Each structure stands twice: as C-alpha cells, then as structure tokens.
Amino acid sequence: MNRLISFIIIALIALSILFSTLFVVDQRQYAIVFALGEVKQVISEPGLHFKLPPPFQNVIFLDKRILTLDTPEADRFITAEKKNILVDAYVKWRIVDPRLYFVSFTGDERRANDRMSQIVKAALNEEITKRTVREVISGERGKVMDAIEKKVVNEAKQIGVEIVDVRLKRVDYVEQINASVYDRMKSERARVANELRSTGAAESEKIRADADRQRTVILAEAYRDAEKIRGDGDARASQIYAQAFGQNPEFFRFYRSLEAYRSSFKDRNDLMVIDPNSEFFRYFKSASAGTGAAAPAKK
Known part of the structure; x- marks a missing residue:
C-alpha cells in the first residue's frame, strides 16, 4: 500500500514536472523563455513548445497585435504665437522586437505606454512650438502629423516597437481664451x-x-x-x-370770328369795352357782312 502511494506521488510529481516543461504559444502572442533574468529564446510561431522546468527556465507572453495608446486627457502646448492649446492624440503601435522590448520594460505594458506617451508628447511639443494655431489646426495639420510620426518611429525602434499610425484627435484652445477667440471670430464676421x-x-x-x-x-x-x-x-x-x-377766304374769316366770339363770351358775366363798329363785330350784324357800318352792340 505504501509503495502504491509512493508511486502515485512520484507519478504526480513527474507529471507536474512534465507539464511545467510544456507551454502553448498563441498566434496572437510572442513567448520569451528566460533563465535567471536572461533571455534564452524568443518564440513567435504558434504551437506546443518545451522548456526546462522552473526555476531553471520561465516563460512570459507578449501581445503581438496592434495596440492603441490613447491619452486620457489632452495635453497643453504653446504655439509659436505663445498661445496655449490643448492637443489630444493617439498612437497605434505593436511589438516587433520582443527581446529588446523585454529588456527595455521587462514585459510591463504599462511602463511601455508611459514611455510611448513621453515620446509622443516630446514630438508634439517640438512640432507645435514651431507653428501657429492656424497651421496646427488646419493649414499644416498633415505635415505636423507626418513630422511627429517620423520622430516617434525613430524613438520607438530603440525600444523594440513599431509605430503604425499617429493621429491628432482634437486641437482646441484652453478654456481661458475661448471667449476672446469667439469675440475675434464675431468681429471678423461683422467686418465681412x-x-x-x-x-x-x-x-x-x-x-x-x-x-x-x-x-x-x-x-x-x-x-x-x-x-x-x-x-x-x-x-x-x-x-x-x-x-x-x-x-374760301370769306368763310375762313367767318369761322375764325365765330371761334373768337365763343372764346370771348363763355360766361354771361363776360364784359368787353370796345367800339361796336370795330372789325371784331363785323359778323355780329350778319354772316355776309361787308364793309358797311356795324350796328350798336347789345349785351
């Protein structure tokens, strides 16, 4: 009985030692085998692998997928015009050199994010201080991102990281100068x-x-x-x-005289002081009046 128990204990110990020498690498991971803090092997291919049992060798896993560094809040920068702006950026990155990455951060992703944040912030500060607010927001935004990405890529290579993309999510004025900006915009619109x-x-x-x-x-x-x-x-x-x-000259003279009479005596109260024998009353006596003496005019 005691032999059976001892055999079972020995078998369990052997199995545990055997299992401790086996490990599975997922296709989304890197595996780093190290002994006493020294990296012995980097495995990037998925599958079943072997190592020495602890404490002779240990294994840690690193994510080989594209990761995102997204700052929780915007950072403040000063432009070439000495104006404060808030810039919110994010970075897409992944591990390409697991050995160098492990040596730099001992596999701690939080430390890696802190380091990446420092690199991005330094690159942003260097580029923004050389440009005006208008250039950062719209005029040269593409150039700013390209320059930042180039600087971050060179820094990231030294820690075993590849930068996939760098983007500015938001560029805005600090709260203290928003009112003055809006007033200036209002004045500009009023001028237009x-x-x-x-x-x-x-x-x-x-x-x-x-x-x-x-x-x-x-x-x-x-x-x-x-x-x-x-x-x-x-x-x-x-x-x-x-x-x-x-x-017919005579008829014409007669007609013109009638027109003159009509114009002169339009009203019963019209009064004229004139010689009755004048030429004006020539046809008053008869329509065929000649050169004889005119009769006295009657009103």
Missing part, C-alpha cells in the same frame, strides 16, 4: 458683413444712378418725339388751314 453691406449699397447706388440716367434719356427722347409729332401736326393743321383759306 459690413463689407458686403457696403458693396451692396455701392451696387445699389450704381444701379439707381443708371436707372435715373435711362429714365432721363427715355423722357428726353419721348419729349423730342412728342414735339416732333406736335410740330408735324401743327404743320399739317396750318397746311389744311391754308388750303381752306385759299379755297
């Missing part, structure tokens, strides 16, 4: 609006002046045409009168 109003008023005056000029020209041409037509009418009337006078 005033310029548009001035331009519109000038165009309005120009259109109004052109309309007045055209009106004056049209009225002058209309008056000219009217006078021409009136002159033609008067000439035609004079011609007709002349023809009528030439055909």
